[in-house]
Amino acid sequence: MMRSDPRALQLNEHGQLKHFLTLDGLDKTILTEILDRAESFLSMGEQSVKKVPLLRGKTVVNLFFENSTRTRTTFELAAKRLSADVINLNIETSATSKGESLLDTLKNLEAMQSDMFIVRHSDSGAPHFIAEHCTPNVAIINAGDGRHAHPTQAMLDMLTIRRHKGSFEGLKIAIVGDILHSRVARSQLQALTTLGVDDIRLVGPKTLVPNFFSEMGATICHDLEAGLKDVDVVVMLRLQKERMKGALLPSEGEFYRLYGLTEESLAWAKPDAIVMHPGPINRGVEISSEVADGEHSVILNQVTNGIAVRMAVMSMAMSGQLQSDEAPAAKDEK
Amino acid sequence: MKLRIQNGRLIDPSQNLDKVTDLFIDNHKIVAIGEAPASFEGAEILDASGHWVLPGLVDLAVSLREPGQTQKGNIATEGRAAVSGGVTTVICPPDTRPIVDTPAVAALIQDKADEAGMANVFPIGALTQGLEGAQLSNMVALTDAGCVALSNDRHAMVNTKVLSRALEYAATHDLLVVFHPDEKSLSEGGCAHEGLMSTMHGLGGIPDTAETVALTRDLLLVEKTGVRAHFARLTCAKSVEMVADAKAAGLDVTADVAVHNLLLSDDVLNQFDGHYHVLPPLRGENDRLTLIEGIKQGVISAICSDHQPHEKMAKIAPFAATEPGMANVEILLPLAMKLMDEGDLDFSTLLTCLTSGPAACFGLEAGSLSVGSFADFMLFDSTARWTWTYESRKTKGHNSPYFGDEFVGRVMSTYVSGQRVYQAI
Numbered sequence: 001m002m003r004s005d006p007r008a009l010q011l012n013e014h015g016q017l018k019h020f021l022t023l024d025g026l027d028k029t030i031l032t033e034i035l036d037r038a039e040s041f042l043s044m045g046e047q048s049v050k051k052v053p054l055l056r057g058k059t060v061v062n063l064f065f066e067n068s069t070r071t072r073t074t075f076e077l078a079a080k081r082l083s084a085d086v087i088n089l090n091i092e093t094s095a096t097s098k099g100e101s102l103l104d105t106l107k108n109l110e111a112m113q114s115d116m117f118i119v120r121h122s123d124s125g126a127p128h129f130i131a132e133h134c135t136p137n138v139a140i141i142n143a144g145d146g147r148h149a150h151p152t153q154a155m156l157d158m159l160t161i162r163r164h165k166g167s168f169e170g171l172k173i174a175i176v177g178d179i180l181h182s183r184v185a186r187s188q189l190q191a192l193t194t195l196g197v198d199d200i201r202l203v204g205p206k207t208l209v210p211n212f213f214s215e216m217g218a219t220i221c222h223d224l225e226a227g228l229k230d231v232d233v234v235v236m237l238r239l240q241k242e243r244m245k246g247a248l249l250p251s252e253g254e255f256y257r258l259y260g261l262t263e264e265s266l267a268w269a270k271p272d273a274i275v276m277h278p279g280p281i282n283r284g285v286e287i288s289s290e291v292a293d294g295e296h297s298v299i300l301n302q303v304t305n306g307i308a309v310r311m312a313v314m315s316m317a318m319s320g321q322l323q324s325d326e327a328p329a330a331k332d333e334k
Numbered sequence: 335m336k337l338r339i340q341n342g343r344l345i346d347p348s349q350n351l352d353k354v355t356d357l358f359i360d361n362h363k364i365v366a367i368g369e370a371p372a373s374f375e376g377a378e379i380l381d382a383s384g385h386w387v388l389p390g391l392v393d394l395a396v397s398l399r400e401p402g403q404t405q406k407g408n409i410a411t412e413g414r415a416a417v418s419g420g421v422t423t424v425i426c427p428p429d430t431r432p433i434v435d436t437p438a439v440a441a442l443i444q445d446k447a448d449e450a451g452m453a454n455v456f457p458i459g460a461l462t463q464g465l466e467g468a469q470l471s472n473m474v475a476l477t478d479a480g481c482v483a484l485s486n487d488r489h490a491m492v493n494t495k496v497l498s499r500a501l502e503y504a505a506t507h508d509l510l511v512v513f514h515p516d517e518k519s520l521s522e523g524g525c526a527h528e529g530l531m532s533t534m535h536g537l538g539g540i541p542d543t544a545e546t547v548a549l550t551r552d553l554l555l556v557e558k559t560g561v562r563a564h565f566a567r568l569t570c571a572k573s574v575e576m577v578a579d580a581k582a583a584g585l586d587v588t589a590d591v592a593v594h595n596l597l598l599s600d601d602v603l604n605q606f607d608g609h610y611h612v613l614p615p616l617r618g619e620n621d622r623l624t625l626i627e628g629i630k631q632g633v634i635s636a637i638c639s640d641h642q643p644h645e646k647m648a649k650i651a652p653f654a655a656t657e658p659g660m661a662n663v664e665i666l667l668p669l670a671m672k673l674m675d676e677g678d679l680d681f682s683t684l685l686t687c688l689t690s691g692p693a694a695c696f697g698l699e700a701g702s703l704s705v706g707s708f709a710d711f712m713l714f715d716s717t718a719r720w721t722w723t724y725e726s727r728k729t730k731g732h733n734s735p736y737f738g739d740e741f742v743g744r745v746m747s748t749y750v751s752g753q754r755v756y757q758a759i
Contacts, residue, residue: 024534103650123652124536125606133650146654147536183536212533 009131012324017316019131019140022149023190031158031194037312038159038305041081045308054315055084058115062088064143065102065121070279071143071153074303075118078310084116102126103133110135116318117141124148124183137324139317141310147183153278154187156309158195160302161233164274168192172199174227174269175218176259177237177286179209180248184278185237193217203227204259207248224259228268234296236261236277236286252285262288266296274298336360336374337752342382342713346389346703347682348690357387359709362751366705382713385746388685390422390453390710392692392701394590395566395638396663398424398455399730401442402431407643407730409443412663413452415641415729417756419664420745422710423693423700424453428460429487435460435471437479444480452755454700454710456482458512461500465489470500474507482696483564485512488613490548492518498555505561510696512564513552515573516614520544525654527569527600527615535603537653540615542570549573553580556587564695565589567640569614571624578633588695590636591625593669594660597676598622602735608649608656609735612640629679629687636692637670637684639663643731661731665722667714668741709752718744 010019010026017030044050060079062072072088079086091105102121109117116139119127124146131140144150158168165171173192179185179202192200193216200218202209214220221227228234239255249255261275275287275296283289291297339357344367346352351367358366358374365371396416399407416424426443428434434443440457447455459476461484463469473484484504491497504511521544526532528539549565553576556563565577568589577589594612599619602610610616628634642659649656662669670688673679689701703711724737748756 102652102655103647121652123654125654126652128606129652145536145652149536186534186536210528210533212530215530216534 009128012320014323016320016323017313018320018324019127020151020313020317021127021131021140021142023151023154023187023194024149026194028194028196031155031191034155034309034312034316035159035162037316038155038308041308041311042305045304050081051083052081053083055079055082055318058084058318059113060084060086060116060118060314061109061114062086062118063109063120064088064090065119065126066144068120068144071120074306075143075310078307078314081307082311082315087114102129106130106134110138114138116314118143120144122146137321139314139321141313141317144183147181147186149187150183151187152306152310152313153184154191155313156302156306157188157235157276157278158191159305159309160276160298161274163301163305164298165232168195168197171197171233172201172231173197173233173235174201174203174221174231175235175237176203176224176227176261177208178239178243179204179213179237180207181240181243182237188235189213189216189218201227201231205249208243224265225268228265231269232273234261234266234269234273234275236275236281238278238280239282239286256285260286260288261291263290263294266291276302279303335752336377337709338370338374338377338379339382339387340379342385342387344387344703345681345685347686348389348702349704351703352682357703357711359752362709364703364705364707364709367703384715386714386716387703388420388712388714389689389701389703390712390748390750391420391666391688392423392698393421393638393641393663393666394425394636394692394695395592396421396424396426396641397429397643397659398426398443399643400430400446401439405645406648409446409455410450410452411728411730412641412643413447413450413455414756415661415664415727416453417748417750418728418745418758419666420712420714420748421639421663421666422453422712422748422750423698424455425482425696426455426457427487428458428485429465429489433460433465434458434476434481435463435465437472437475440476440479440481453750456480456696456698458482458487459484461486461504461511462491462496467491467493467496470503473504473509477507477509482698483510483512485514485566488514488516490514490516490518494551494555498559501555501559501561505559508562510562510564512566514566515545515548515552517544517547520547525611525615525658526603527617529600529618531600531603535606537603542572542617542621545570545614546572546576549576553585553587556580557585563587567592567595567614568625568628568634569595569617569621571621574624574628574633578628578631581633588636589628589634590638590692590695591629591634592640593637593662593666594640596622596625596629596637596673597669603653606653607735608651608653609660609733611653611656611658612660613658626673626679629683635687636695637687638692639666641729642733643729644733646732649733659733660735661729661733662736664728665736665741667745668743669736671743710750712748713746714743715746716743718742720744
């Protein structure tokens with residue numbers, strides 16, 4: 001039985017990115033290349049003319065099966081700054097025939113001769129599925145799949161950390177909140193371990209931070225003080241309201257009391273610690289307004305960095321596609 | 335018609351038999367082993383030299399998909415798939431459409447199976463009407479119509495009072511009940527074993543407690559009601575322990591396992607390949623090894639294919655959106671034989687779990703070459719190397735992770751009641 005390994009799926013025969021599906025299996029060299037390239041685009045954003053012609057004549061389709069204004073907008077902006085033509089498609093998934101409609105949608109879009117799909121989907125592994133079943137030479141960028149991965153978000157977080165801390169060596173980093181349901185946390189964990197951070201703490205109650213994460217290179221803390229003690233970076237995750245319904249937490253109030261980031265709890269971290277959040281933030285649920293708007297917060301820098309990182313990833317994947325002389329991947333008939 | 339199977343190696347664990355000898359068949363039944371009965375001069379002779387002569391396999395879990403889901407399979411195609419794998423007795427679940435909760439549906443399945451003339455087919459009847467877990471089915475009428483057991487299949491019994499009454503009623507009439515232990519509130523929304531793999535890949539987890547919490551309840555109710563019970567498709571290490579304890583305490587229970595839970599653990603999920611999406615799920619490595627140990631200890635006495643054929647589109651989707659199940663009935667024996675190397679199981683134990691073991695769980699007269707039995711058997715080439723391909727498959731199903739794999743050992747021909755129903759080319 002021949003199935004392509006998803007980690008191999010995203011690299012061409014020269015080891016360059018041709019899709020961007022997950023950080024799993026990408027080495028430090030590639031991650032650093034993404035960050036370096038993003039840095040060069042960042043300085044460009046400060047100029048009056050913000051466009052480069054790297055994707056001129058290419059068609060990029062924002063394929064969002066799950067709503068997200070913010071991520072979609074930054075991808076759109078990134079594509080436009082690379083001079084691509086951009087189409088936005090918001091597709092509601094019908095629960096009855098998810099798989100069929102996904103493949104049918106894909107076949108229709110292929111007929112439009114697109115060059116890149118930016119995919120967000122509620123099923124973990126959906127971008128892998130699309131990369132496997134898609135015509136060759138179309139690059140797939142994962143914009144968030146289920147609970148599995150959100151690799152561009154993780155890389156923009158890495159860029160934010162590197163710009164504030166200089167390097168990753170010796171950093172202590174805490175990720176706080178709903179780790180279980182977070183694709184951001186999973187991708188951050190992979191990026192941080194690959195970039196050489198060895199003190200990564202996942203903080204939250206057992207219902208939101210299952211023990212299996214300890215096998216993925218993190219330390220689990222159920223106590224916020226222990227989790228934040230002397231850290232350089234605090235990443236707060238968004239707490240979805242439906243978690244209360246699923247009996248994972250008693251109330252927002254109790255969560256905030258135990259795990260909310262306030263000026264008092266932030267004092268346990270290093271004096272120069274930075275505070276990050278993938279957004280949108282719930283003020284008074286996981287983070288206080290004082291901290292969100294305070295001097296430690298780099299939340300808005302993250303947004304700016306997001307455009308640069310997405311430009312970097314899109315341009316790398318497109319050139320990886322062009323430089324791939326691989327035969328079209330065999331379509332699986334099983 | 336008289337038939338002499340000559341010079342084959344007869345292996346039948348049910349009578350502790352393993353020797354090169356002759357098998358004599360008359361009027362659909364086995365009439366002698368070794369010495370020819372007086373009247374056998376001029377009988378048709380089949381030379382089985384170099385082949386093994388094995389009892390036909392008894393598979394406790396083959397979804398035939400008929401009536402109601404014939405886009406996935408039907409009684410003729412799946413029956414043919416079964417006999418091509420040497421499976422001569424098939425137990426099929428009640429989850430057809432309509433459900434096997436009336437004698438008419440049970441009769442329809444058996445009539446169609448007779449017409450197809452492939453494997454012997456025995457339906458399981460629904461324990462509750464519509465498998466809805468609310469109202470008892472007409473259990474006695476279903477049994478009279480040929481159902482060999484009653485089960486609510488994978489539709490978990492949420493209402494424990496209804497379950498308890500169903501068991502009391504079944505016990506009244508000494509009927510066998512098949513359990514698929516599953517605490518729905520724990521398994522709901524999951525598609526993979528709750529563990530490192532599902533956590534890493536963001537797949538909804540099914541904790542082992544989904545099985546063990548239900549199993550605990552079921553065992554207590556079996557003890558109280560005294561019903562004859564069979565536990566189907568165990569997947570967890572802890573479940574093996576619990577069934578072993580129940581047996582030691584004198585409870586009349588048996589258990590089976592799907593062959594894929596003996597061969598695979600959840601580490602195959604790293605490719606998001608929907609072909610490995612099965613329910614109950616592939617568990618951790620410790621679970622897999624404990625299930626094998628359960629076979630060695632006799633706690634689990636049957637290995638089944640859990641054959642679930644699907645149309646092509648059912649698996650063309652992201653992992654969680656695929657339909658669960660594999661269609662492996664035609665490679666059941668060579669798959670199980672992989673456990674000789676990978677699980678340190680001997681052939682005799684494996685064959686027992688594929689023949690007389692499952693037959694005993696359901697009280698069937700099958701899975702044996704003993705004199706007086708129906709002549710259900712196969713000729714098996716134990717050294718043949720062959721590749722099972724998508725193109726050459728017999729099932730209508732499109733779903734198996736094993737297409738393209740090479741196997742050692744091949745079913746060369748299959749006989750049901752002395753009639754040849756399959757021959758490999």
